Amino acid sequence: MNLSEREKKQILESIRDIPDFPKPGIIFKDITTLLNNPKAFKILMDHLEEHYKDAGIDYIAGAESRGFIFGAPLADRLGAGFVPIRKPGKLPFTTIAEKYSLEYGFDEVEIHIDAFSGKPNPKVLFIDDLIATGGTANASINLIKKAGAASVDACFIINLAFLKGIERLSADTTVYSVLDI
């Protein structure tokens, strides 16, 4: 089931543009105005549930920290486990880490080594609020595979399509983005 044009418009209009954040020249997509609008948030969550309900997702892995806000309710609706992917030093148990390059320097994400140990051959859905150049998403998907996922899907609420981040993700990842901007 696809979003109707009217529903898509309701979600899109609930997202606020913040010019020059976090640095000059960037227009930041502020999803807090979607989250505190129960009508728009429900349209989105109903749609995500519908989209993934028969996909056999065992775990949803969300990227710190806006990915948590969409991933946890979707895991709750689908009856899947939720797994946080975090910045270094935040997860208390043994972790696997993956570095990725930024414009200047490096960043790193971590996952618990036993995050998916509750199911054999787990199918994992990675979720984040937005994909830009795809650095975090690519590193997170590698991490999910290293932690033992049999297959990985990826979902983004917003895809900044002109940055071609989705093209950077490995070809065996099934990707869905709700809004292409």
Next chain:
Amino acid sequence: MNLSEREKKQILESIRDIPDFPKPGIIFKDITTLLNNPKAFKILMDHLEEHYKDAGIDYIAGAESRGFIFGAPLADRLGAGFVPIRKPGKLPFTTIAEKYSLEYGFDEVEIHIDAFSGKPNPKVLFIDDLIATGGTANASINLIKKAGAASVDACFIINLAFLKGIERLSADTTVYSVLDI
């Protein structure tokens, strides 16, 4: 409706103790093993929904970032708005900030100034995974009031009761903790 002893035990046993994290002498309550256990996570979310479904909650405010993981699904279930309370510099729009003291030094939390502007006299539920000495919770509740909440409830999955954090919260806050340890 209260949790049965059996349900309480299922939630409690799904939480992992990590000794000496983040520093020596502290036993960290690792809730990632609750989150990636769909059965335990569902028992908890069903219980929270039942507990708050007739409480007239307009918004749920979650503390970065484990509060997001419990707050967003509860907002989704209750049809409430979700509002993130974040570390300094993370929220893109105009914020209100509140400082609080740590063992050594200070920390700070922020909220968007218009977070609750969608409803008149909003009733807000603050949620976090754990209350220890209550510093973050106290600062967050002050912030929620400054942002215009008419009343504030607070909910914690785990209360480290020996640290008496709940006693530090203002007397007009209705507090519920799922597990007192």
